[in-house]
Amino acid sequence: MRIDLDIIQNWIAPRTRVLDLGCGDGYLLELLGRHKQVSGYGLEIDPQQIERCLQRGVSVVEQNLDQGLGNFADHSFDTVVMTQALQTLRQPHLVVREMLRVGRECIITFPNFGQWKARWHLAFSGRMPVSDLLPYEWYDTPNIHFCTFRDFEVLCRENNWSILHRQVVSETRLGAALKDFVPNLFGETAIYHLTR
Amino acid sequence: MTALSSENSLSVAARAAVEPGSLGIVVPQSHTFNEPLALACGRTLQEYTLVYETYGELNADKSNAVLICHALSGHHHAAGYHSADDPRPGWWDHYIGPGKPIDTDRFFVVSLNNLGGCNGSTGPASTNPASGRPWGPDFPLLRVRDWVHSQARLADLLGIEQWAAVVGGSLGGMQAMRWSLEYPERLRHCVVIASAMKLSAQNIAFNETARQAITSDPDFCGGRYLEQDRLPRRGLAVARMIGHITYLSDDGLGKKFGRELRSGTFELGVDEEVEFQVQSYLRHQGDKFSGSFDPNTYILMTRALDYFDLARRYGDDPVAAFAGARCKFLLVSFTSDWRFAPERSREIVDALMHANLPVSYAEIESPMGHDAFLLPNPRYERVFATYMNGVAAEFAREGK
DSSP states (O other), X not given: XXXXXXXXXXXXXXXXXXXXXXXXXXXXXXXXXXXXXXXXXXXXXXXXXXXXXXXXXXXXXXXXXXXXXTTSOTXXXXXXXXXXXXXXXXXXXXXXXXXXXXXEEEEEEEEBTTSHXXXXXXXXXXXXXOOSSSOOOTTSOSOOOOBOHHHHHHHHHHTTOEEEEEEEEOSSHXXXXXXXXXXXXXXXXXXXXXXX | OOHHHHHHHHHHHHHHHHSTTOOOBOOOEEEEEOSOEEOTXXXXXXXXXXXXXXXXXXXXXXXXXXXXXXXXXXXXXXXXXXXTTOSSOOTTTTTEETTSSEETTTOEEEEEOOTTOSSSSSOTTSBOTTTSSBXXXXXXXXXXXXXXXXXXXXXXXXXOSSBSEEEEETHHHHHHHHHHHHOGGGBSXXXXXXXXXXXXXXXXXXXXXXXXXXXXXXXXXXXXXXXXXXXXHHHHHHHHHHHHHHHSOHHHHHHHHTTOEEEOOOOTTOOOOOEEHHHHHHHHHHHHHHTTSOHXXXXXXXXXXXXXXXXXXXXXXXXXXXXXXXXXXEEXXXXXXXXXXXXXXXHHHXXXXXXXXXXXXXXXXXXXXXXXXXXXXXXXXXHHHHHHHHHHHHHHHTTO
């Protein structure tokens, strides 16, 4: 299981209503439904992922996040989740704003472009990083808005969004040991729990 | 029958028998209901007949039944062939049969001709017992809810307390949604394909033009054409042509016909009429339809479509309407369908989400317009099959 999904589970209360933006194969919603009686919907645009959701019996709605969440009422969900999709959005800040309108809280995870590997790659090869985690060439990638942890926190501050929790995840042993001291350098994935 | 044609029919029969996914020969049944049916218009039908087909086997605890609701010009014959020399299978044969999305190896499928129809169920062309003459224009106006109530009587007859799923496209989707509100405990899933909570003004306008084509045909005789041994065929053909244009997309028509000519030439100096392929196609569709469909039924069905408004009785609030529903929903729409556009399906999805009901929605890429819901399409088939697979898994899991 993806570590970020494991952590998110702990931040969601039982029997609440969750909206999962870019829900992928529906794994998180299935887990939340089974272990916490959480109800909700996933939004997804990839046809194959939508079929995987249907296989799991997860409620999935085909909807493009770049077109906003105008069809959802204010505070209609307890938590709005978006894992590893922030960097693919055309206007990430507007989507986060919408998430906080539709949900009382929101949980966002994204890859840290400030991690040392990316910095190393850019600094010494002079080219955009390509790694296992981010395996795309710059000209052909769904990831069009990378940011670092620090960038994201500046965005939160500018918009007066409060950070309830922040957790940094690293899959490597070195990263795991150092991420708590210098998160923006060693964390691979950030998980932010926000409210207004 | 010549030797050649009997050979042909044998090959069709052989094909139906061995064609994977085909039900082969299916036989319609009918039942006359004697308990009066109170209609939405205030009138009562003292007795009526429904013709229907069933495919697959009803399981021991009767939990695997699926109801198919047909669209405007549909009927009970949804899948399989009626005879060895039947040139075409039922109207939804792509999606109903062994191993198909509505898998008759697992589901017991019930498909009927709706009340007011002209394929065997009681309708305007039937004899009015009060007068001994065809009902014609005196046949009561029907609403979608009347169909749903009559379908519930059919379920009672077959011993089906609760449908595993009620499934319909277009006008059929409206019936499926109405089921979820009228009999919330009697279905576990509601599959609504290329449908809407109500028609738009543009849609009603098309239907009205079609009806005007029929009623202005001199052979219409105020709807009493059967008594006078006449038939407003030209009017009905035009109505069907209008419908056909709107069921296809601009792109779909362009791809299929372009500006290809069937006869004639554009060469200067030649005084010969040009006929485009699309003209010939539309005329053929119109003629075929007007020889087999009852004009009063066409008027009745289009009116039922126009009057349908899911939320009218719920203060025009679809969320309030769906608040009473208990089933899970699958919604499907098609990108080029402009008669029942994806926006209409999204409105339904939004209302269902607001009502906190389980719903999944797929918007299928297709150039085929509204007709797409009847046609082969790999993604549509996968979505439909995957969902129905989940429906079947429920009664399999419960050891039923």
